[in-house]
Amino acid sequence: MLVLALDTATPAVTAGVVELTDAGPVERSVRVTLDARKHAELLMPGVLAACAEAGVALRDVDAVVTGTGPGPFTGLRVGMVTAAALGDALDVPVHGVCSLDAIAADALAAAAALPGRLLVVTDARRREVYWALYDGALRDGDGAPRRVDGPHVEAPVTLAARAAALGAVAAAGASAAAVGLPEREPASPSPAGLVAVAAVALRSAERPGPLEPLYLRRPDAVEPGARKRVSAG
Structure with missing residues (x-):
């Protein structure tokens, strides 16, 4: 195929x-x-x-x-x-x-056994990062790693402070350096x-469903509210 x-x-x-x-x-x-x-x-x-x-x-x-x-x-x-x-x-x-799942698949396929979980971290702009957590010991039928948390958007300092509590021992993705863990390829x-x-x-022979983007943020643009009534005099 x-x-x-x-x-x-x-x-x-x-x-x-x-x-x-x-x-x-x-x-x-x-x-x-x-x-x-x-x-x-x-x-x-x-x-x-x-x-x-x-x-x-x-x-x-x-x-x-x-x-x-x-x-x-x-x-x-x-x-x-x-x-x-x-x-x-x-x-x-x-x-x-x-997209974070794909980075995790690359990182865990290219590495030796990981004695813990992998964080995948990418740039979300606005001084935030996107992240998800993976357990390399949990795989699907074709060997892709299982996501156990996320995806989320968060300030990198907040994520770094609780990376150990999440069980993460390494990080991949373009913003991996932000969490202070040993880094693994790839960036994207x-x-x-x-x-x-x-x-x-x-x-499988099943037709996939509609594509659903993962923005994780509400849009900046919002519908305008009702116009304020202006009183006479």
Whole structure:
């Protein structure tokens, strides 16, 4: 099965073609560009370049996987809308996965056994971070790590103060340094990590549900309230 994997939940604009084999995900191509302000300009060129490098056309893709955050509103929407549009145009299923789960899958796949839990921490802006907690000993049918807490948004100093109480012994993600634990790669989701998280769903015959973004914050813009009545005189 050939899967197109996208993520724009972080400053890394990620696209790649992954082959989901019986042994797990195998990356055929990867395109990553770091630019927090140009997700819309960079994503489709990255998709086309990834397909060209893998030697496949978009019509050869069997499914699309996209990170659903948590992430800043504008960047996250670019990836999810692009994935939905491609799925519709190609008539293939589109699976959404938590971007923090994909980072955890990469971090735990590349590391030796972890004697405790892993925190995945990414930048939420406004002096806050997004985070989720994983137990590497708990895996799904395809080996993806199980999330045991989160995702949440919080001040990094608050998270750092209770990291030990959460049982965390290491951290991954672009803001891992903020919690004072030993750091592990990667900083952002890889195409293989995204597909690893979605592997069970991809192997099933069920059609995925609607994509649901993880913003974790209420929107800044609100509907205006009723106009105040002005009294005469």
